[in-house]
Amino acid sequence: MKKFIEGSHAVAEAVKLCKPEVISAYPITPQTHIVEKLSQMVADGELKCEFINVESEFSAASVVLGASATGSRAYSATTSQGLLLMAEVLFNLAGMRLPVVITCTNRSVSAPINIWNDQQDVMTVRDSGIIQLFAEDNQEVYDMHLQAYRIGEDQRVSLPVIVNMDGFILTHAYEPVEMISEEEAEKFVPPYKPERKLDPSQPGTFGVVADPNWYTETRFAMQKSLEVSLKVVKEVASEFKQKFGRFQGDVIESYRLEGADTVVVALGSVVGTLKDVVDELREKGKKIGVLKIRCFRPFPEEEIREALKSVANILVFEKAFSLGLGGIVYHEIRSALFYSKSRPNLKAFVVGLGGRDVPKESLRKAIENFSSDLPDLNFVDLKTEQLKEHLYVPVS
Amino acid sequence: MSQLAEQKENLLAPGHNACAGCGLVLAARLVLNAAGPDVIVTNATGCLEVTTTNYPQSAWRVPWIHSLFENSAAVASGVEASLRAQGKLGRVKVIAQGGDGATADIGMMCLSGMWERGHDILYVCYDNEAYMNTGIQRSSLTPFDASTSTSPSGKVSLGNPTLKKDVPAIALAHRLPYVATASVAYPQDLEKKVKKALSITGPKYLQIHSPCPLGWGFKTALTIKAAKAAAQTGLYPLFEYENGQLISVRKIAKPQPVEAYLKDQIRFRHLFKDEVGKEQIAKIQEIANDNIKKFSLTG
Numbered sequence: 001m002k003k004f005i006e007g008s009h010a011v012a013e014a015v016k017l018c019k020p021e022v023i024s025a026y027p028i029t030p031q032t033h034i035v036e037k038l039s040q041m042v043a044d045g046e047l048k049c050e051f052i053n054v055e056s057e058f059s060a061a062s063v064v065l066g067a068s069a070t071g072s073r074a075y076s077a078t079t080s081q082g083l084l085l086m087a088e089v090l091f092n093l094a095g096m097r098l099p100v101v102i103t104c105t106n107r108s109v110s111a112p113i114n115i116w117n118d119q120q121d122v123m124t125v126r127d128s129g130i131i132q133l134f135a136e137d138n139q140e141v142y143d144m145h146l147q148a149y150r151i152g153e154d155q156r157v158s159l160p161v162i163v164n165m166d167g168f169i170l171t172h173a174y175e176p177v178e179m180i181s182e183e184e185a186e187k188f189v190p191p192y193k194p195e196r197k198l199d200p201s202q203p204g205t206f207g208v209v210a211d212p213n214w215y216t217e218t219r220f221a222m223q224k225s226l227e228v229s230l231k232v233v234k235e236v237a238s239e240f241k242q243k244f245g246r247f248q249g250d251v252i253e254s255y256r257l258e259g260a261d262t263v264v265v266a267l268g269s270v271v272g273t274l275k276d277v278v279d280e281l282r283e284k285g286k287k288i289g290v291l292k293i294r295c296f297r298p299f300p301e302e303e304i305r306e307a308l309k310s311v312a313n314i315l316v317f318e319k320a321f322s323l324g325l326g327g328i329v330y331h332e333i334r335s336a337l338f339y340s341k342s343r344p345n346l347k348a349f350v351v352g353l354g355g356r357d358v359p360k361e362s363l364r365k366a367i368e369n370f371s372s373d374l375p376d377l378n379f380v381d382l383k384t385e386q387l388k389e390h391l392y393v394p395v396s
Numbered sequence: 397m398s399q400l401a402e403q404k405e406n407l408l409a410p411g412h413n414a415c416a417g418c419g420l421v422l423a424a425r426l427v428l429n430a431a432g433p434d435v436i437v438t439n440a441t442g443c444l445e446v447t448t449t450n451y452p453q454s455a456w457r458v459p460w461i462h463s464l465f466e467n468s469a470a471v472a473s474g475v476e477a478s479l480r481a482q483g484k485l486g487r488v489k490v491i492a493q494g495g496d497g498a499t500a501d502i503g504m505m506c507l508s509g510m511w512e513r514g515h516d517i518l519y520v521c522y523d524n525e526a527y528m529n530t531g532i533q534r535s536s537l538t539p540f541d542a543s544t545s546t547s548p549s550g551k552v553s554l555g556n557p558t559l560k561k562d563v564p565a566i567a568l569a570h571r572l573p574y575v576a577t578a579s580v581a582y583p584q585d586l587e588k589k590v591k592k593a594l595s596i597t598g599p600k601y602l603q604i605h606s607p608c609p610l611g612w613g614f615k616t617a618l619t620i621k622a623a624k625a626a627a628q629t630g631l632y633p634l635f636e637y638e639n640g641q642l643i644s645v646r647k648i649a650k651p652q653p654v655e656a657y658l659k660d661q662i663r664f665r666h667l668f669k670d671e672v673g674k675e676q677i678a679k680i681q682e683i684a685n686d687n688i689k690k691f692s693l694t695g
Contacts, residue, residue: 021481022474050477054470055509062467062506066438066474069461072481074474092463198436198459198475200488205454207439207462214451 001179007138007170008033010177011077011103011163014145016047017185018101020075022067024052024060028082029115030167031105035077057082061089061102068098069206071197073149075100079167080107080121087125093160094129094222096207099152099192100160101145102130106268106319107167108354116355117167119268119319123328129222131161131229132297134267138175140248141165143240146180149189150236157229159222164296166269166319168355180244188243226298233295249292251300254307256282257289262313264367265291265333270317270351270358277363288367293329301336308337314346315370317363317380321350326377345372351380407433412455414447417616419580419606419623420522421447424493426583427520427604430590431491433458436479438472440494440503441465443529444522466502468494469510469519476515485516489594493520496537497527499603500561511570511599518593518600521563524608532611536561539631540683541676542663544611549666554676559683567601568637574600575637580607581623582634585646589636596638605632613662625657630684633691645691654680 005013011034015023023042025035041047050067054060057078064074078086083104093100104122108114122132131151135141141163148161165171180188196204210218230251237250255275257263264274271292281288291307293300308314316330325331327348334346349366352358362381387393407428414421424444428437439445439462448455449462463471472492479485492510494503499521510517526544527533534547538556543549547556567575574596578586586604593600607622609615614622626632627646631654634646655677658664667673667680688694 022477024474024477048481050481052473052477052513054473055505055512059467059470059473059506059509062463062470063474063477065463065467066461066471066476067478067481068474069471070436070475070478070482072478074478088464089467096463198461200434200436200459203433203457203459205449205456205460207445208449208451208454209446210451 002176003179004174005138005177006033007141007165007173007175009037010138010142011145011165012037012041013179014142015075016041017180017182018073018075018146018149018189019191020049021072022050022052022064022074023076024054024063024067024074025076025078026054026057026060026082028057028079030107030171031077031079031082031103033171034103034105057085058089061086061093064100065089065093065096065098068100069096069198071192071194071199073192075102077103077105079105080109083121084109084124090125090130090160091128095218097158098160099149099158101148101152101163102160103145103163103165105167105171106164114354117169117319118353118355119164119166120353122162122164123320126297126328129159129226130297131157131159131226131295132164133161133295134164134293135170136248136269136271136292138170138173139177139246141170142177143244143246143248146185146189147236147240151229151232153192154232155195157225157232159225159229164268169269178246184243188240230295230298230300249294251295252303252307253292253294255290255292257291257307260287260289260311262286262288262315262367262370263291263308263311264288264315264317265293265329266317267293267296267329268319270319273358273360274317274363277360277367281364281367299332304333304336305340308333308344309340310342312344313370314344315367316346316348317351318348319352321348321377330376347374347378348376349378349380356381405429407457408448409455409457411453412448413450414443415610415616417609417619419608419619420444420495420524422619423522423580423586423604423606426580426586427491427590428458430587431489431594434487435489435491436475437461438463438468438475438490438492440468440498442495442498444493444495446529465498467506468492468498468503469517470506472517472519473510473513473515476517490517491520492517493522495528496521496523496525497535500536500563508566508570511567511572511601515599516597518590518602521601521603522606523603524606524611526608526611528608528611537563540680541667543666544663554672555663555666563603564601564637568640570599571640572601573598573639576601577603577605577632577634579605579623579627579632579634581620581627582646585634611663613665614660618660622657622660625652628652629654629657630688630693631657631680633687633693635691642691645693648688648693651684651688651694654684
């Protein structure tokens with residue numbers, strides 16, 4: 001059954017299907033509609049769940065940590081400053097191997113304060129050990145939450161998962177979403193039964209001190225589990241396709257890559273716009289395709305290398321960058337291609353920071369004006385006149 | 397009792413690597429034995445966590461979790477919510493614990509949140525009056541004039557210039573059904589308070605004075621003596637509040653002068669050098685007098 005539904009409410013519906021026992025969150029724009037909807041479901045008795053309203057995102061993450069360790073499936077949602085406030089706990093959740101699912105409704109970070117969409121928030125925790133998935137549209141966001149619990153709770157993985165959706169662009173957008181029934185969902189996401197939990201009948205110690213003799217091995221084990229999780233992401237996407245008939249990619253999605261000499265790479269909702277631009281350019285005879293990165297952590301290096309092996313020009317469109325270095329996804333792709341025989345033209349294009357619109361026209365221009373002479377880091381639609389008038393920039 | 401039988405009885409097992417004479421692990425053992433095995437314990441980062449869980453060993457015979465320095469109360473909230481969802485809450489009790497820094501400083505926000513939400517959790521603060529795990533830095537529960545590594549006495553310093561934060565009063569402001577202080581010097585009183593707290597539904601606060609030989613500078617055999625002197629001088633009043641009403645205090649027949657408590661500790665040694673020190677000791681005596689009056693400790 002298709003339902004015309006707001007993105008945030010689609011997330012709430014998907015989370016409800018997964019039957020978490022504990023939800024904890026703190027309000028922050030643009031995440032609020034998700035947790036408002038979930039708390040209404042609890043208030044109406046539609047969802048039997050402990051909904052814990054906390055005094056900060058730091059506590060929200062800590063509450064789901066405690067609940068997960070006690071054997072409950074747990075959920076939280078946040079964004080931006082809230083994610084940064086959670087950061088210490090996020091690393092802890094990963095280290096303690098607790099498979100909670102957190103939705104990040106991607107938003108810029110302060111300063112200057114800005115409540116609109118980009119993906120700078122979640123990029124700050126890319127080294128935390130948390131699995132990071134990015135959704136392109138609200139159907140994918142909906143489906144991805146069911147997949148996220150399956151991936152994180154898989155015994156081979158046992159790690160938290162962040163499901164990323166672009167703030168406002170997806171959270172506040174109404175789209176038709178094909179809904180899953182409770183019976184179907186229960187078969188796909190069975191009840192959470194961890195091997196170890198806090199239980200007086202089998203007292204265990206969680207969160208120990210690991211001295212120099214042990215610490216490296218704990219981090220090595222996380223790395224190995226993350227490597228295995230790439231396989232699990234694929235398995236889960238494939239099983240989902242079998243059961244529900246939908247496939248939006250597994251670790252990556254290749255779109256019109258056949259015979260392409262130019263490929264645009266992106267994560268999140270901008271992929272949809274890029275697909276439209278690519279369709280139009282294909283009609284004009286340009287050999288161009290889109291590579292969507294659906295699983296950003298772990299980074300699917302091999303799959304990306306394979307997808308880009310015979311491509312001459314690669315444009316990475318990013319809603320974040322590493323200040324003082326450049327494009328983040330750009331650098332990871334550059335690193336992934338280090339061993340490839342070809343040496344493609346590879347450039348980063350920063351788009352959509354702080355909620356700036358990313359119209360097709362801007363993307364098309366960037367693609368059409370692409371040349372090997374461009375710098376590694378490019379800013380699309382940069383308003384240079386504002387730089388001169390208002391901001392101190394050393395302009396030579 | 398054989399050594400083995402004794403070991404089995406203690407839910408915090410021997411073999412941990414806390415210092416000789418540690419008041420904190422003694423207090424923790426008393427708390428746990430009073431609580432019994434049907435508990436889940438959350439622990440803040442600090443001496444208690446570090447000395448008991450050096451992987452692959454653990455001194456805990458109950459389910460125990462440590463996450464971070466400041467979130468013991470929030471993790472406990474999640475544990476409690478999970479037990480509630482599973483229908484196990486009540487049969488299984490939840491104890492959150494931390495040192496004075498984890499409680500009164502870095503963890504205050506999480507603690508206030510847990511209290512305000514009304515979780516069925518006993519929070520225990522082991523008050524050894526400074527950040528001992530990192531090398532005796534002052535916390536907001538370090539007493540007035542105590543010399544610590546970040547509030548040292550010196551040519552122009554008399555040690556820590558502030559009074560202990562009144563955490564029990566903050567707890568009472570959250571309308572907790574049970575708020576109490578205890579001391580390792582009075583183990584039966586301590587155990588009684590733990591049992592009583594756990595018999596009450598809702599958030600509870602227990603603050604236990606737990607002397608630290610290393611941090612305070614006294615001989616390891618004098619832990620109990622130091623704790624007793626703190627209570628007997630009025631500097632660490634032992635009381636119980638139920639539903640906001642003061643229901644009991646440990647009476648002091650004849651209050652000792654505060655010097656009886658201060659003199660054996662290196663952290664107060666600088667007060668015994670000159671006239672300036674004497675004036676300071678008089679101020680500390682006033683703190684004790686105020687407590688004696690406020691809680692009618694002698695009456």
